[in-house]
Amino acid sequence: MIRIENITKRFAETTVLKGISAVFEKGKTNLIIGQSGSGKTVLMKSIVGLHEVDEGEIYYNDTLFNKLSFNEKKLLRREVGMLFQGSALFDSATVQENVMYPLDMFTNKSFDEKLERVNFCLHRVNMDDSNSLFPSELSGGMKKRVAIARAIALNPRYLFCDEPNSGLDPKTSIVIDELIKEITEEYDITTIVNTHDMNSVMGIGDKIIFIYKGQKWWEGTKEDILQSDNKELNDFVFASKLAKRIRFGTE
Amino acid sequence: MLIRLFHTIGEYILFLGKVITKPEKWWIFYRETVKEIEKLGLNSIGIIAIISAFMGAVITIQTAYNTENPLLPNYLIGVAARDSILLEFSSTIVALILAGKVGSNIASEIGTMRVTEQIDALEIMGVNSASYLVLPKVVAAMVFNPFLCIMSIFVGIAGGWAVGSFTGVITTQQYLEGILYVFIPYYITYAVIKTVVFAFIITSISSFYGYTVSGGSLEVGSSSTKAVVYSSVVVLLFNLILTQLLLS
Numbered sequence: 426m427i428r429i430e431n432i433t434k435r436f437a438e439t440t441v442l443k444g445i446s447a448v449f450e451k452g453k454t455n456l457i458i459g460q461s462g463s464g465k466t467v468l469m470k471s472i473v474g475l476h477e478v479d480e481g482e483i484y485y486n487d488t489l490f491n492k493l494s495f496n497e498k499k500l501l502r503r504e505v506g507m508l509f510q511g512s513a514l515f516d517s518a519t520v521q522e523n524v525m526y527p528l529d530m531f532t533n534k535s536f537d538e539k540l541e542r543v544n545f546c547l548h549r550v551n552m553d554d555s556n557s558l559f560p561s562e563l564s565g566g567m568k569k570r571v572a573i574a575r576a577i578a579l580n581p582r583y584l585f586c587d588e589p590n591s592g593l594d595p596k597t598s599i600v601i602d603e604l605i606k607e608i609t610e611e612y613d614i615t616t617i618v619n620t621h622d623m624n625s626v627m628g629i630g631d632k633i634i635f636i637y638k639g640q641k642w643w644e645g646t647k648e649d650i651l652q653s654d655n656k657e658l659n660d661f662v663f664a665s666k667l668a669k670r671i672r673f674g675t676e
Numbered sequence: 677m678l679i680r681l682f683h684t685i686g687e688y689i690l691f692l693g694k695v696i697t698k699p700e701k702w703w704i705f706y707r708e709t710v711k712e713i714e715k716l717g718l719n720s721i722g723i724i725a726i727i728s729a730f731m732g733a734v735i736t737i738q739t740a741y742n743t744e745n746p747l748l749p750n751y752l753i754g755v756a757a758r759d760s761i762l763l764e765f766s767s768t769i770v771a772l773i774l775a776g777k778v779g780s781n782i783a784s785e786i787g788t789m790r791v792t793e794q795i796d797a798l799e800i801m802g803v804n805s806a807s808y809l810v811l812p813k814v815v816a817a818m819v820f821n822p823f824l825c826i827m828s829i830f831v832g833i834a835g836g837w838a839v840g841s842f843t844g845v846i847t848t849q850q851y852l853e854g855i856l857y858v859f860i861p862y863y864i865t866y867a868v869i870k871t872v873v874f875a876f877i878i879t880s881i882s883s884f885y886g887y888t889v890s891g892g893s894l895e896v897g898s899s900s901t902k903a904v905v906y907s908s909v910v911v912l913l914f915n916l917i918l919t920q921l922l923l924s
Binding site: 499502503509513526529531 | 701
């Protein structure tokens with residue numbers, strides 16, 4: 426479980442996050458949604474510590490993350506896996522080397538043991554027999570799957586996914602979404618997904634937080650969205666004419 | 677502008693603080709250093725050899741044409757070629773060439789890793805990305821560049837001999853006499869010390885500009901240019917300081 430309290434983040438004179446509090450539950454796919462520029466990527470990067478917050482507290486279970494020393498943060502981060510928007514695979518390394526990287530760095534396993542784990546993770550994301558390929562030889566969806574395999578290599582307790590469907594076709598997006606949800610439930614981890622893909626919201630959103638202009642504007646489940654009368658949320662979720670017609674019976 | 681300069685120097689020192697730390701795993705550090713020796717060192721042998729040969733040749737011909745005086749013995753052409761190559765060419769000029777070749781390579785490689793979030797991925801895993809990415813490059817260059825410098829000295833002198841003999845401005849006997857005349861072995865130590873310092877400057881400054889880039893491909897290109905320009909300027913500045921310190 427991850428809990429954030431009154432998170433505020435400023436860049437120079439601009440306040441990007443304004444006192445956001447939320448609880449991200451274990452074993453659930455927690456979604457942060459909002460328009461581009463609303464502050465959801467900054468929020469996620471603040472939670473994982475890539476940005477220092479100006480105010481507020483971030484708890485990983487009962488550990489106050491933003492007061493930890495550099496080395497303590499490093500230790501905690503070994504329990505964190507993250508899937509980046511652009512996959513962030515190491516270009517100069519093969520698929521096998523990418524997935525094996527965290528195992529090389531943080532375990533003392535033999536090469537055979539590490540290879541077994543790599544093959545297991547690649548099998549889990551349906552990327553068997555891709556060990557010797559380089560990232561440049563993979564499609565966008567394949568890169569995302571390899572990035573997920575790398576993120577779960579060390580059995581993380583927390584999984585962060587920053588716009589996992591960006592640049593993917595709808596069918597591949599569903600495959601990635603389902604994979605994230607399956608892994609979350611299978612390993613009982615706390616997963617936070619940043620997205621503005623409404624298929625994801627309605628498909629895997631166990632808990633949804635809507636960020637609007639740097640503030641938490643709404644919180645609920647995918648079922649609650651359909652009943653909500655929050656204007657900003659409805660404008661975002663039912664942005665297309667088709668969606669408006671389905672939701673409200675009018676454009 | 678002055679404040680900006682001090683701010684950048686401060687950032688660079690903090691960056692070095694992150695870089696110069698104990699590696700997470702020594703065998704990974706060793707593996708990465710060997711890779712960097714190949715990438716930054718072995719792959720530079722060709723260009724350094726070509727440039728050294730031509731520079732040695734040009735120094736020999738220019739000295740010959742500018743000392744056409746019956747009172748000056750011909751072997752002085754060899755002396756001038758030797759000292760020019762030893763004192764300045766094989767350390768400073770080679771460092772400037774490497775600042776262009778290696779510096780832009782490092783800055784663009786690390787800069788691309790930054791803008792494609794590969795460095796963020798390392799940080800999320802709990803890896804000290806600055807140390808992991810930069811320390812092997814710095815160590816590789818500091819270990820291997822002295823070999824490039826020594827090679828450059830030999831190739832430069834050989835280039836001077838070849839063109840001197842071919843054009844007939846100096847005989848082999850006279851050239852060798854000049855090379856050996858009042859030879860000061862300390863000059864080799866001097867060249868190697870400068871090369872080691874320059875290797876640190878080139879790799880660390882280029883890495884700094886790559887590591888701190890933000891934006892996209894345009895900024896990566898710009899950081900690559902800055903890396904070459906600033907590492908060249910700092911190499912020249914330290915050349916002055918080291919020459920004063922080591923030869924005075």
